[in-house]
Amino acid sequence: MFKLHLIWRRLDGKLWFRPTFWSVAAVAVALMAALANRWPLPAGLPNIGQSALEGLLTIIASSMLTVSTFSLSILVSAFASAASSATPRATRLVMADDSAQHAISAFIASFIFAMVALTALGLGYYGDTGRFVLLGFTIYVLGYLILALLRWIDTLSKLGRMSHTITTVEKAALPPLRNWHLAPALGGREDAPLEMPSGVRVHGERSGFLQYIDLAALQQQAADHEALLHVRVRPGDYVAPSSVLAVLVGPNPPDAKALQAMGQAFVVSRDRTEEQDPRFGLVILSEIAQRALSPAVNDPGTAVLVVGVLTRLLIDGTHDLAGESKPDVRYDRITVVPVDPDALLRDVFEPIARDGAHMLEVGLAVQRALALMATNTKEPLSAAARIEAERAMDHAQHGLRLERERETLSRWTLRPGA
Structure with a gap:
């Protein structure tokens, strides 16, 4: 299927x-x-x-x-x-x-x-x-x-038109974010070990971006071996044959055929896709803002618009419209490493803050966006928003030429723990 x-x-x-x-x-x-x-x-x-x-x-x-x-x-x-x-x-x-x-x-x-x-x-x-x-x-x-x-x-x-392209990317980015909120571990368990566990390591056969993970097939393999499978990568990661995709921990070691079947459950290709990757759509939007801030284009208005779209996605996409819900766990023999919220916001907002560091309107848009995320999302995303706000302020402090502009921006700065 x-x-x-x-x-x-x-x-x-x-x-x-x-x-x-x-x-x-x-x-x-x-x-x-x-x-x-x-x-x-x-x-x-x-x-x-x-x-x-x-x-x-x-x-x-x-x-x-x-x-x-x-x-x-x-x-x-x-x-x-x-x-x-x-x-x-x-x-x-x-x-x-x-x-x-x-x-x-x-x-x-x-x-x-x-x-x-x-x-x-x-x-x-x-x-x-x-x-x-x-x-x-x-x-x-x-x-x-x-x-x-x-x-x-x-x-x-x-x-x-630029507005149509942004809207198209926004529509594509929202479902993966909603799925990430409802099933942070892609339907598996969230108690993934922090360190690489001991066990039989599963490797891939080629280099490229991880597009999909067939967790149903991995669940069947784990059940057949009465084991627990720790998935160590997520869709969107770049992997190679030497990369550890998963670790099987159990009393019955798999044979070569089973190891190959587990490796084939990780679909690797040359292109990155957004279906199971909540980060990719956000990265595309960030690239649009970076292009708008380039000297050849010099369109800060588009960058500010994209920052607003990113804010809407990260708030609405991770907001529980039906109230408090428990994560969807369909594969009880699989753990999946979590998405790092700090890395997610750094990949999305830091390039915009860097390229627009000399523009007050861009700095204000980024600080307002992160302030809204800090108050409208849950941990650990809200804590990551505070950390990213500090990093964005550091870029602006070095980019803005006027002291008056730096003081204006400082009033929007969020500090970790604030």
């Missing part, structure tokens, strides 16, 4: 997958109309002429070919804009945008439907009843196209 889910997640994010799926469906629908040939046309229904259908389908085919080509060129420009104006790490998220993929799929599938139907009409594939059913399918396709075009117009007004 985990492998099927993983394959689906990877395919669903590809730009070609949905158009291919709906194109196959369009071919099936166009040919299915001929199944109605086995029944005579009911009395009272008009006998649709072949020329009328050919004219309608020709219009759809010719117009959708143009629209599809135009839309794909717009998407390419939007992806290039996201990579150049925001960060290359945001491109994959923009490519997976549902609105764009839905529109492209509708246009290409409609074109293929019209072409297949025209060819079948020319070959005499449809009888009287089949042509009537085909007309119904064609009217439905036209109505669907009108709605898709209206949605596409709304998408075009936003696609490629």
Whole structure:
């Protein structure tokens, strides 16, 4: 089940997958109309002429070919804009945008439907009843196209803009943060040992970013060996064959086949993904702010906007809307090392504080954000916010030139334990 889910997640994010799926469906629908040939046309229904259908389908085919080509060129420009104006790490998220993929799929599938139907009409594939059913399918396709075009117009007004890219990354970053709050150990136990435990060490087979961990498979392996498995890495970490992914502690040592199976439960690839990694979406947003603060762009307003988005994510994403809840523990034989809140905030806010150290508005935004996190989140995240506020203040004290600005910023400084 985990492998099927993983394959689906990877395919669903590809730009070609949905158009291919709906194109196959369009071919099936166009040919299915001929199944109605086995029944005579009911009395009272008009006998649709072949020329009328050919004219309608020709219009759809010719117009959708143009629209599809135009839309794909717009998407390419939007992806290039996201990579150049925001960060290359945001491109994959923009490519997976549902609105764009839905529109492209509708246009290409409609074109293929019209072409297949025209060819079948020319070959005499449809009888009287089949042509009537085909007309119904064609009217439905036209109505669907009108709605898709209206949605596409709304998408075009936003696609490629910085605000749309930031919103897309924010939407992708929120679910992993919510999952981290509900299951800090990915469904395992939180009592991971601080030091490396003694036992049989599990290693991977390749270098790259850890994307997923199949905890269900690891739970089964631990149960088969009547052992406890300590996972020592988290999705988002960069690992190599020498990295210790997990340690199996129990009376029954695993054989080489079991060790290989445990290693294969850790999915490693060249790219970092956000599904099980609550940090990656935040890091992408931080990179957008860093690009905005670069001398070539010099857009502190975007950096301040991103700081606000980061604050909203870290507060809302870790806020228990249903009241106090217990962490979800589904795998009682597995412990997982926790996310370090101090490292998380350092990776996200310190680059912004460093690159915007000479800008009072950026310093104020960072200090206000960390102050809100210190009072609206729980330990240990709130303590990490206080520590990060002190680090950000150190950058600003060295970057701001005027004493008046330094005094203004000092009034927002949070100290550890405050």
